[in-house]
Amino acid sequence: MTKLNREGLAQLREQARAGWQQRWHGKQAQIIIGMGTCGIAAGARKAWDAFADELKKNNLTEVRIEQTGCMGLCYSEPTVEVRVPDMPPIIYGKVDAEVARRIVRKHIVGKLLINDHIYDRPALDAFGKQG
Amino acid sequence: MQAETKTELSPGLLEFIRQWKDKPGNLIMVLHRVQQEYRYVPRDVAFQVAALLEVPLAKIYGVITFYHLFKLKQPGRHVIAVCMGTACYLKGGEDLIRELETLIGAGVNTVSPDGEFSVEVVRCLGCCGLAPVLTIDGEVFGNLTKAQLPDVLAKYQGKQLAAATA
Amino acid sequence: MAFKHYVMVCGGEGCESKHALAVHDALLKEVREQGVENEVQVLKTGGFGFCGDCPAVQVLPDQTLYVGVQPGDAAAIVTQHLKQGRPVARLVFDAAKNAKMFPADVPVGHQKQLRIVLRNCGVIDPEKIGDYLARDGYAALEKALFKMKPEDVIEELKKAGLRGRGGGGYPTWQKWLFTKKVASEQKYIICNADEGDPGAYMDRSTLEGDPHSILEAMTIAGYTVGASQGYIYIRAEYPLAISRLNLAIAQARELGLLGKGILGSGFDFDIELRLGAGAFVCGEETALITSIEGNRGMPSPRPPYPAVRGLWEKPTVINNVETWAAIPVILLKGGEWFGKIGTATSKGTKVFALTGKVNNCGLIEVPMGITLREIIYEIGGGMLKGKAFKAVQTGGPSGGVITQDYLDMPIDYEALAQLGSIMGSGGMIVMDEDDCMVDVSKFYLDFTVDESCGKCAPCRIGGRTLYNLVDKISKGKGSLNDIEQIRDIGLAMRKASLCGLGQTAPNPAISTLKYFEAEYLAHINDKKCPAGKCRDLLTFFILPEKCIGCTLCARRCPVNCIAGERRAVHTIDAAKCIKCGECYQVCKFGAVERT
Ligand SMILES: Cc1cc2nc3c(=O)[nH]c(=O)nc-3n(C[C@H](O)[C@H](O)[C@H](O)COP(=O)(O)O)c2cc1C
Ligand code: FES
Numbered sequence: 001m002t003k004l005n006r007e008g009l010a011q012l013r014e015q016a017r018a019g020w021q022q023r024w025h026g027k028q029a030q031i032i033i034g035m036g037t038c039g040i041a042a043g044a045r046k047a048w049d050a051f052a053d054e055l056k057k058n059n060l061t062e063v064r065i066e067q068t069g070c071m072g073l074c075y076s077e078p079t080v081e082v083r084v085p086d087m088p089p090i091i092y093g094k095v096d097a098e099v100a101r102r103i104v105r106k107h108i109v110g111k112l113l114i115n116d117h118i119y120d121r122p123a124l125d126a127f128g129k130q131g
Numbered sequence: 132m133q134a135e136t137k138t139e140l141s142p143g144l145l146e147f148i149r150q151w152k153d154k155p156g157n158l159i160m161v162l163h164r165v166q167q168e169y170r171y172v173p174r175d176v177a178f179q180v181a182a183l184l185e186v187p188l189a190k191i192y193g194v195i196t197f198y199h200l201f202k203l204k205q206p207g208r209h210v211i212a213v214c215m216g217t218a219c220y221l222k223g224g225e226d227l228i229r230e231l232e233t234l235i236g237a238g239v240n241t242v243s244p245d246g247e248f249s250v251e252v253v254r255c256l257g258c259c260g261l262a263p264v265l266t267i268d269g270e271v272f273g274n275l276t277k278a279q280l281p282d283v284l285a286k287y288q289g290k291q292l293a294a295a296t297a
Numbered sequence: 298m299a300f301k302h303y304v305m306v307c308g309g310e311g312c313e314s315k316h317a318l319a320v321h322d323a324l325l326k327e328v329r330e331q332g333v334e335n336e337v338q339v340l341k342t343g344g345f346g347f348c349g350d351c352p353a354v355q356v357l358p359d360q361t362l363y364v365g366v367q368p369g370d371a372a373a374i375v376t377q378h379l380k381q382g383r384p385v386a387r388l389v390f391d392a393a394k395n396a397k398m399f400p401a402d403v404p405v406g407h408q409k410q411l412r413i414v415l416r417n418c419g420v421i422d423p424e425k426i427g428d429y430l431a432r433d434g435y436a437a438l439e440k441a442l443f444k445m446k447p448e449d450v451i452e453e454l455k456k457a458g459l460r461g462r463g464g465g466g467y468p469t470w471q472k473w474l475f476t477k478k479v480a481s482e483q484k485y486i487i488c489n490a491d492e493g494d495p496g497a498y499m500d501r502s503t504l505e506g507d508p509h510s511i512l513e514a515m516t517i518a519g520y521t522v523g524a525s526q527g528y529i530y531i532r533a534e535y536p537l538a539i540s541r542l543n544l545a546i547a548q549a550r551e552l553g554l555l556g557k558g559i560l561g562s563g564f565d566f567d568i569e570l571r572l573g574a575g576a577f578v579c580g581e582e583t584a585l586i587t588s589i590e591g592n593r594g595m596p597s598p599r600p601p602y603p604a605v606r607g608l609w610e611k612p613t614v615i616n617n618v619e620t621w622a623a624i625p626v627i628l629l630k631g632g633e634w635f636g637k638i639g640t641a642t643s644k645g646t647k648v649f650a651l652t653g654k655v656n657n658c659g660l661i662e663v664p665m666g667i668t669l670r671e672i673i674y675e676i677g678g679g680m681l682k683g684k685a686f687k688a689v690q691t692g693g694p695s696g697g698v699i700t701q702d703y704l705d706m707p708i709d710y711e712a713l714a715q716l717g718s719i720m721g722s723g724g725m726i727v728m729d730e731d732d733c734m735v736d737v738s739k740f741y742l743d744f745t746v747d748e749s750c751g752k753c754a755p756c757r758i759g760g761r762t763l764y765n766l767v768d769k770i771s772k773g774k775g776s777l778n779d780i781e782q783i784r785d786i787g788l789a790m791r792k793a794s795l796c797g798l799g800q801t802a803p804n805p806a807i808s809t810l811k812y813f814e815a816e817y818l819a820h821i822n823d824k825k826c827p828a829g830k831c832r833d834l835l836t837f838f839i840l841p842e843k844c845i846g847c848t849l850c851a852r853r854c855p856v857n858c859i860a861g862e863r864r865a866v867h868t869i870d871a872a873k874c875i876k877c878g879e880c881y882q883v884c885k886f887g888a889v890e891r892t
Contacts, residue, residue, distance in 0.1 A: 002553075003552065003553025003556070003558070004552050004553050004554065004560060004561075005560055005561035006439060006443065006560055006561060009430075009435065009439060009560060012427075012430060012552070013430045013431070013436075015427070016427035016428070016430040016431040017430075017431045019427060019431065020427075020428065020431035020432075034419055036418075036501075036502055036505045036506060036537070037256070037257055037258055037271065037501065037505065037535070037537050037538075038257070038258040038260055038261055038271075038273070038498075040271070040537070041258050041261055041264070041271030041272070041273045042261060042273055042274075066422055067422055067423075067424070068418075068419050068420060068421060068422055068423070068506065069417070069418040069419055069421075069423050069502060069505050069506020069507060070418055070419055070502040070505065070506050070660060071418070071419030072415065072418070072419065072502070072659045072660035072661060072662075073657070073659050074258075074259070074260020074261065074652075074658045074659040074660065075260055075656065075657045075658045075659055076343060077260065077261070079419075081419075084299075086299050087299045087358075088303065088357035088358040088360075092343075093343050094343060111299040111300065112300070112338055113303050113305075113338055113340050114340075115340050115341050116308060116341050116342070116343055117342075117343050118305055118340060118342040118343055119342065119343050120342075120408070124403060124408065124410070124411055124412065125411070125412040125413070125415075125416040125417075125420070155590065155591070155609065156571070156589050156590045156591035157591060158591040158592075159571070159572065159574055159588065159591055160571065160572060162574070163533060163572055163574070190592075193592075193593050194591070194592065194593055197576060197593035197594060197750070198573075198574030198575055198576050198594070199574070199575035199576060200533055200534075200574040200575035201574055215495070216495030216496050217495050217496035217652075217653075217690065217693065217724065217726050217740070217741075218495075218496045218652040218653055218658075218726060220495075220740055221653055221654070221726065221728065221732060221737075222653075229877070233855060253534060253575075254493070254495040254575075254577065254744065255494070255495035255496055255497070255498070255534075256534060257492070257498035257501040257502075257534070257535065258498070259496055259497075259498060259650060259652040259658065260652060260658040260659055260660075262652065262658075269536065
């Protein structure tokens with residue numbers, strides 16, 4: 001890749017924004033897993049594998065799994081954000097393999113939320129946006 | 132004075148030392164690399180590093196003994212690091228250490244008689260939300276109770292330990 | 298098909314007690330009776346981390362938050378809100394209450410948090426530079442390089458009133474200005490990512506969740522003060538943060554956001570990692586600098602300050618991770634914006650690692666000036682297992698405890714110092730009735746003795762003596778004279794130690810003594826540990842009227858000091874007992890007592 005100048009940065013940023021928009025507000029469901037040290041320690045990788053496996057079983061290959069850093073909800077690790085088009089984005093906590101599979105079947109396929117595992121999203125950020 | 136046996140340094144390690152040789156303040160980075168390879172700093176490797184970096188051996192030992200992470204003795208095959216940061220201490224980190232002592236016969240900074248485990252104390256692994264926490268070979272186990280320890284250890288040691296505590 | 302509404306009833310620890318379940322059931326019943334069960338899903342949540350006025354009910358997708366809901370309100374919520382689309386105004390949370398804590402252009406929600414430092418943590422993929430760019434990443438660097446003179450950057454930081462988040466709270470703009478003013482061919486920028494306070498992990502999370510923000514800020518500093526090389530000194534205990542930083546540096550170099558002629562300007566800057574090796578004192582800036590130089594990490598007296606003579610004797614700006622992470626936002630949103638948050642002397646937000654005996658352990662970012670009560674009982678969801686609050690420890694081994702009486706005091710640098718604690722790096726450890734203050738003080742002294750580098754006598758000898766005194770008291774062998782000695786030695790260490798480690802090492806002991814002297818006296822005079830923590834002062838015995846002779850304790854006792862037949866009352870042989878507390882924990886009938 002060539003070194004960026006200002007125009008190059010502006011272009012790259014536009015591309016990145018478009019991609020972001022697509023991922024966050026587009027037509028595809030997205031599963032975002034908190035993969036900080038504590039998330040991983042609490043079992044985020046197991047949840048990841050379960051999500052991937054269950055998506056495959058349900059032929060939902062277009063659903064993306066993404067990673068992110070710590071959401072700050074350490075008491076509810078592993079935490080996962082689930083974004084399904086036309087549904088409010090939801091933060092799930094204490095997501096073990098079993099819960100991960102339920103999220104795929106019930107939330108992503110069935111469009112219903114899951115009892116007892118919903119947590120509040122991380123607070124407002126400096127840009128006044130939540131994602 | 133010369134060290135007894137001469138360990139052949141791996142090409143990777145030699146290359147690392149070559150890359151860092153002319154950078155100021157390289158010693159700690161090189162020692163980390165040495166430990167990555169040997170899990171401690173063997174005496175004759177320290178001799179060779181001194182020669183390669185052209186620093187006095189005394190300086191190398193000065194640095195090794197100052198920092199907790201550098202070791203002069205070979206650790207067990209699996210290293211258990213129990214967190215004794217504040218959060219873990221309050222939530223029972225000390226109990227984990229005592230339980231380990233009964234389970235594997237190794238207290239802090241010692242190796243179990245069978246050479247399988249060694250136990251260390253670390254100060255906060257940054258997972259305080261999951262306190263009490265310990266790591267085995269870098270893998271983190273959180274929200275641990277004494278009762279879970281045998282199972283956790285068994286993952287590393289297989290049947291041997293399960294039989295001993297049955 | 299997706300539902301029209303999702304109604305979520307808070308099911309956190311705090312709410313459970315206040316009939317949240319009844320509200321849930323009432324809503325469910327109402328939804329069925331009004332025939333909207335195919336449009337509305339009623340849920341119990343795992344908790345909102347919002348426990349001011351429970352039970353709370355949130356309606357999605359419109360995000361209406363109801364507080365203090367009673368089962369009798371269910372009908373109104375369903376009829377008015379869910380069917381007719383008009384929220385029940387009298388129950389809606391009044392966000393105006395929080396508005397005064399935030400600048401005008403921040404849409405205020407029910408949360409008392411505002412994420413500036415943590416803006417990208419838990420949002421972007423830290424391993425993708427594109428995600429960072431999409432969220433205005435490197436825009437502050439571009440702005441600095443092309444639209445601002447170095448003086449302007451410093452002016453902006455001054456307006457923001459940003460103070461160091463590593464513990465000292467020194468104004469960042471002043472440090473930068475000192476370094477800028479010194480004429481020197483070579484200057485350095487350092488990020489202090491040694492995070493030594495046991496019980497604090499905000500720096501780790503920031504590095505893991507948003508590594509580019511640190512690189513961007515350090516580059517801005519390089520431009521401002523005229524430095525071309527930066528170092529991040531990071532604990533080796535944080536392997537994931539190290540690998541993400543390495544990746545971020547490689548990405549930035551590839552795009553020319555680090556290296557020669559950044560973004561086509563004439564400015565060069567690069568960053569390297571240097572690893573710590575498990576020495577707390579290396580968080581102190583002068584020790585950190587000698588450690589980067591490859592030596593034993595011994596601190597040296599200041600002045601000269603690093604700003605004037607630092608790494609390899611060159612002028613050096615050294616700041617903490619959290620300080621760095623705030624800087625791009627300050628440049629983009631303006632110093633004035635940042636300065637509107639917080640108290641008169643402490644601006645902006647602070648990240649705390651809220652841990653210990655609270656329900657919602659976690660990383661929180663709150664405006665300066667928030668109270669401990671809000672943090673512990675609202676964001677933190679109250680005390681774990683409903684135990685009684687005893688104290689909060691802030692500032693780690695350099696800090697002290699804050700008690701019940703001060704829960705409503707707005708937190709900032711000055712207020713905490715006044716109470717005999719410090720802001721520190723942001724560890725906030727909540728302690729309950731089971732935590733013994735003598736034991737806590739011993740824990741921290743053990744830590745500082747272990748971590749003292751041994752260079753100066755007050756810290757090396759004073760610390761050890763303090764530990765021995767507190768240890769003696771915890772074993773019931775102390776005398777009143779020991780308390781005087783702790784105070785005297787503490788004072789001497791404060792005055793005479795070489796670096797911050799020794800100067801602040803007595804703080805936990807002095808502070809616990811100040812607020813909990815009675816607890817020390819109980820150990821000395823009555824040979825009792827009121828919290829039941831100090832082993833040497835405990836005795837375990839079995840209450841004959843409660844013991845049913847299940848033999849569980851006898852089987853669990855590691856030293857076989859419990860005797861008794863099946864179905865007969867057991868007894869503990871106090872002479873053999875090692876006070877491990879196993880019997881106390883396993884007894885299902887509350888028959889084992891300890892005093
Ligand atoms: C014993 C001791 C330990 C310290 N540990 C840290 C630390 O872990 N992280 C940190 O950022 N600052 C630490 N500091 C503070 C640093 O010396 C220094 O003030 C800080 O890095 C400056 O950055 P700031 O102005 O952004 O806060 C420590 C200070 C002392 C005396
Ligand atoms: S205190 Fe153990 S992880 Fe922080």
